[in-house]
Amino acid sequence: DPAQALAHVASAQFNALYYLSGFETMLADPVQADRLKEIAGILSTRAGAVALSGTGIAMPESLRxxxxxxxxxxxxxxxxxxxxDRVTRDLRQRMKVDVQVGEAEAARLVANLRGLxxxxxxxxxxxxxxEDxxxxxxDLQHIIDYKKQIVEREGVLEYYPVEETLAEVADLxxxxxxxxxxxxxxxxPDKAAAFGLExxxxxxxxxxxxxxxSLCAKAVAMEWGLPLLKLDPGRLYNKYIGESERNFRRAMDTAERLSPCVLFIDELEKAFAAGGSEDGGVSQRVLGTFLAWLQDRRGDVFTVATANDVTRLPPEFLRKGRFDEVFFVDLPxxxxxxxxxxxHLRKRGQAAEGFDLAALVPATAGFSGAEIEQAIVSALYTAFNDGRKLTTGLVLAxxxxxxxLS
Structure with missing residues (x-):
């Protein structure tokens, strides 16, 4: 119990170093933080100290x-x-272990273990x-699954399952x-680093x-075999002063810890629109923190950000060095x-060869990919409701x- 532990430290009459592990949540309690400040005053009169350890410790202002x-x-x-080497050697003393890891596979295992x-x-x-x-x-999947648990525990990022591949992205x-x-x-990764590549x-x-x-972000993670983390700006902002910035730093620390990974930020302009001041400057401070992180991030985090209205983005986002490249995604x-x-026909069990694509292609001029997909889905509902097969005519209707929208 944290309260009992602090009471013991405060009442002890001998010199000692007190090691407290897992006290991160205790520091958020003003009463316990004040008690720790009181203990610091007591220990200043004799030889002794308190050592706290943990991940993401946020020291209250009164204790800094x-x-x-x-x-x-x-x-x-x-x-x-x-x-x-040690784990495989130790396990071989108790069971048969088949190591199917060469130099390249070992490098990839190590790259994914990073952050743990x-x-x-x-x-x-x-x-x-x-297990086998x-x-x-x-076994990379075991590492990714474990990192997924870390994401869910932190609560500021969302672990996004991916099934799409770049083959499902038309054009681009x-x-x-x-x-x-x-x-x-x-x-x-080792050869790339030796070659001077980051x-x-x-x-x-x-x-x-x-x-x-958004489909591209999911497809990148799938193609590269990396976990996809989604940053929802709505989870960052908090009514308490300083909490939004702290949440953002925690999110970025989590992403770096789970690297290599893909970080997906959808509709960037809604979170970091230029000129916003009605929130007391919180969004501008978070923006500054984000821009600094984009420039100086430590982990292997590949950021895929999307924006529908680039005019609402601060110009700093478009400067080289924040992102490697900016791509414009136009109507197909x-x-x-x-x-x-x-x-989309194949995804829904339909043979594309059985449809008159020569008629459908010009009919969908000016449509976005999502609008084309929805037309097929709506036609499927009609066919299902009428008890008949999906036809070109239903899709055209x-x-x-x-x-x-265009």
Whole structure:
């Protein structure tokens, strides 16, 4: 019990170093924080100190001048390599272990273990090996699942399951080529670093709503085999002074801890619109923190941000160095609409070859990808309700009844 522990420290009459672990939540209690301040005064008269340890400790203002903060560095890659060797060696004394990990696979395992303490990494590796008696690249999923638990525990980011691939993104050849060129840094991070390459920072996708910007973020995570974390700005803002900035820093610390990962921020302009002052400057302070993080982030976090109205974004977002590249996502052309129609028909168990795409493509001119998808879904409802098969005519009827936003 924290209260009893502090009472013991306050009443003790001997010199000692008191180590308190897991007291992060206690510091949020003003009563306990004041008690700790009182203890600091008592210990200042004799030899003694209180040491707190934990992750994300936010020291109250009243205690900051009485304390010193020491941030321990995360484990080095070599430490993870040694841990893998030790865990497999120890388990081999109790069971048969088949290690299917070469140099490249080991590098990827280590890259994904980054952000975990050595104790956490040991637990994950042990569980992965004991489950099927082998260690392979497939065990990356165990690491990702463990990191998902960390995200859910922190509560400021959302772990986003992904199933989409870039094959489901019609057109955007420039973006696909850009991403493909940078994918190899994930499979050979050590070689890339030796070559002078750094992990890519991210991309900003701007353009018409419903044209696949959010889909791209999910597809990147799937193609690169990375966890996708979604930052909902609504979770950041808090009515208490300083809490919004603290929530944002906690979110970024979590993302860096779980790196390599993809951080998805949808509709950026709604969270960081230029010129907003009605919130007492909170959004501007969070914006400043975010811009600094984009420039100087420590972990391998690939940020995919989307914006529908780029004119509402502060110009700082568009400066080189924040994002690696800015891509404009326009309404699909004829070739892209043909691909979109085929993709959404196949996703719903329909053979695209059985539809007159030559008629559907021109009929959907000016439609976004989302509007094309919804026309197919609406036509499916009509077919299901009437007890008949989906036909080109039903889709054309829904298209004719839809007025695109463009």
């Amino acid at each position: 001048r009485l304390s010193a903060t020491v941030s321990l560095p995360p484990p080095e890659p070599l430490e993870y390599h040694r841990l893998i 303490t050595l104790l956490e990494a040991e637990k994950v590796l042990t569980r992965a090996i004991v 008696g082998r260690l392979s690249e497939a 050849a420039g973006l696909k080529a850009w991403l493909a060129k940078r994918k190899h840094i994930l499979t050979a 992990f890519p920072k991210g991309v900003l996708l701007v353009g018409v709503p419903g044209c696949g910007k 052309n004829e070739e892209a609409r043909r691909a979109i129609l085929a993709i 829904e298209v004719a009844a839809t007025r695109p």
